[in-house]
Amino acid sequence: MRETTDPAAMTTVMAELEETMICESGIEEHQIWGIGLVLPTLHADTYEVEMNMLEWDLWRGFNVSEKLVTLLDLPA
Known part of the structure; x- marks a missing residue:
């Protein structure tokens, strides 16, 4: 099991x-428009239900999409 509390x-x-996945798919990188990203909500003020776990506090304010864009050089 991987440690998931450190967002970076x-x-x-x-x-x-x-x-x-990209490498194994056989799809050429220039054919990829970007990647999709789905995360549980960390913002109770935006949604009716907040998914909350003690470890998620480190994820608040961490821009996962921006980090993935930087690491992969693909839109997210």
């Missing part, structure tokens, strides 16, 4: 997995 480390793992 976990985002690096996510990028590595994405690179593996």
Whole structure:
């Protein structure tokens, strides 16, 4: 099981997995428009239900999309 409380480390793992999927898919990089990203909400003020775990406090304010764009050089 991977440590998921550190957003910077976990985002690096996510990028590595994405690179593996791209490589194994046989799709040429110039054919990829970008990557999709779905995360549980961390903003109770925006949604009716807040998914909350103690470890998620480190994820608040961390821009996962921006980090993935930097690591993968693809829009997210």
